[in-house]
Every structure is written in structure tokens, then in C-alpha cells.
């Protein structure tokens with residue numbers, strides 16, 4: 001198969017690259033490296049089945065050509081992470097919506113109609129935080145919405161674009177509503193909770209819990225996420241599908257902090273930080289996020305292989321290796337060939 005991955009140097013995208021190259025598919029990545037890094041793809045640099053291009057999906061002049069080459073396109077390129085979403089609200093809307101529209105238009109104009117997998121998010125459920133979240137329920141964004149909700153709106157627009165191009169022009173769309181995804185290569189600096197807790201725990205620093213810690217989330221290991229996503233796309237074939245992709249084990253953020261402390265055998269204490277202090281005045285948190293996975297399971301028979309405890313152990317081990325590298329004065333980041341040559 002020929003696979004195009006926009007945003008493929010990022011966290012989820014780079015694991016999709018691993019999965020498809022291991023299967024012998026040809027993979028092309030386009031990424032502007034705004035949050036992704038080449039180091040995530042270093043293992044494939046010499047693989048003749050792999051190609052990388054650094055470009056912005058909004059302006060990349062080869063988009064039409066490569067979309068015409070692809071059997072499946074994973075569209076992951078987006079402005080992501082709660083800190084960026086708060087700091088750059090207009091960029092979130094412009095990049096996420098215009099990028100998806102440009103991609104779908106290229107798929108239509110080329111006439112080849114590859115399958116397009118659109119990375120949506122549990123954030124489309126907005127203020128629905130009472131129940132387990134099912135794909136067919138209404139999506140409600142609050143009128144009290146601050147800038148955070150631009151991200152939800154952008155993902156709702158992406159979904160609507162995908163479904164409209166599918167209905168009007170027969171481009172098969174798979175809309176994947178990712179719930180919290182965690183695992184190797186995720187970075188904490190854009191506001192992701194698990195890498196932040198792990199970094200604090202291994203340094204025996206206070207674990208900063210925002211907003212009381214009673215809010216719950218459901219975390220899925222990225223290695224499960226990409227298997228589920230591929231399986232969903234394969235089973236969907238030329239059909240259009242919207243499905244939740246995640247793990248339905250629910251944990252409060254305070255219990256997550258305790259779990260990370262326990263797994264790291266850390267001396268960290270939990271430090272409560274009011275939401276306002278963490279994210280600014282108009283930030284509203286979601287109390288609960290748990291996916292209904294019946295559709296994913298019925299369509300694919302998918303089951304998870306990674307337990308939360310195992311993922312946290314992996315992340316702790318990696319963080320400790322990185323810290324040891326820093327102390328020895330070694331750079332733990334891997335450089336690309338061209339960077340080495342320069």
C-alpha cells in the first residue's frame with residue numbers, strides 16, 4: 001500500500017510510520033516540524049520505502065501529486081496541545097480547518113479518491129461530560145467557551161468537511177475521535193499530563209495537579225491507538241465511518257498522579273494548582289472523558305495490549321535514561337544525516 005501521513009513526524013504519526021513500514025508499505029511523511037521532530041523517524045532514514053518532506057500542508061506544492069499517489073492518507077497535521085491552543089487560537093482554526101479542506105480538495109481534484117483518515121478528537125464532545133461518550137450523541141460547545149474551544153470547533157469542522165467530501169464526491173472518510181493518547185515520544189511541553197507527571201516524579205519534584213484532580217480521563221497507549229486506527233480504516237474500506245479510538249479504563253487525575261509516584265517509587269508530593277493559575281482566567285475544564293468503544297470493537301474486534309501501568313513504566317524508564325544522558329553530558333536527541341553532515 002502507498003501511505004501518506006501528514007504530521008507524521010509527531011507523536012501518533014511516527015508510530016503509524018513504524019506500523020506501516022514494518023508491514024512493507026511505502027510511506028511518505030509531510031510535516032512542518034512545528035511540534036514534531038525528525039528524531040522520531042530516525043530509525044527509517046535509510047529505508048527505501050520511506051520518504052520525508054518538510055513542508056506546511058497549507059502551502060506544500062506537491063500535495064496534489066502525492067495525494068494522487070496514495071491509497072490511504074492519514075491527516076494528522078494540526079495545531080495541538082492545550083498551551084498552544086490557548087496561546088494561538090487563530091492559528092488553531094486556520095491550520096486545522098484550512099489544512100483539512102486543502103487535503104480533501106486535492107483528493108477530489110486528482111480524481112483518484114484515496115481513503116482519507118481524519119484525526120478528530122474527544123474534544124468534539126465539548127461539554128458532554130456526564131456520560132460515556134458515544135459517536136451518535138450531539139456535540140455541544142458551550143457559549144461560555146474561551147479560546148480553548150477553538151480546537152473543538154476546528155475538529156468538528158474537519159469532521160464535517162470529511163463527511164461532506166465523502167457524501168458529495170465519494171472520497172471514503174474515516175473519522176477517528178482520539179481520546180487521550182499516551183506513550184513513547186509524547187512531549188509534555190504543550191500541556192500533556194502524563195509526560196509532565198513522569199518528568200516531575202523521576203526528579204522527585206512536586207506533581208502539579210490542576211483543577212482539583214477529581215476530573216477523569218481514559219488513556220490509551222499509542223501503540224494500541226495506531227493498531228486500532230489501521231484496523232478501523234482496513235475494515236471501513238470504501239465506507240465512511242466515524243468512531244471513537246481510545247481506551248475505556250477511566251482514572252481520575254489525582255489517582256493518575258498517585259500511580260505515577262508509586263510506579264516511579266518517587267518521593268514527590270502532590271501539589272494542587274488552581275485551573276486559573278495553570279491556564280488563565282477563562283479556561284473551563286472537562287470533568288469526564290470516557291469513550292464508548294462498542295463501534296470500534298464491533299467493526300474491528302480490537303482489544304488493547306498495553307496496560308496503563310506498563311505504559312507508565314516505559315515512560316519512567318525512558319525519562320531516567322534521558323536524565324542519565326543529560327548528566328553525562330551526552331545529547332540524547334538523535335540527529336538526522338544532513339544535520340550530522342552540516
Ligand SMILES: NC(=O)c1ccc[n+]([C@@H]2O[C@H](COP(=O)([O-])OP(=O)(O)OC[C@H]3O[C@@H](n4cnc5c(N)ncnc54)[C@H](O)[C@@H]3O)[C@@H](O)[C@H]2O)c1
Nearest residue numbers: 007010011012032033034035036056057077078121178181
Ligand atoms: N495525542 C492525543 O491525545 C490526541 C487526542 C485527540 C486528537 N489528536 C489529534 O491527533 C493528531 C496528532 O496529534 P499528536 O498528539 O501526534 O500531536 P503532534 O503535535 O505530535 O503531531 C502533529 C504533527 O503535525 C505537524 N504539523 C502541525 N501543523 C502542520 C502543518 N501546517 N503542516 C505540516 N505539519 C504540521 C507537527 O509538526 C506534528 O509533527 C492531531 O491532529 C491531533 O489533533 C491527538
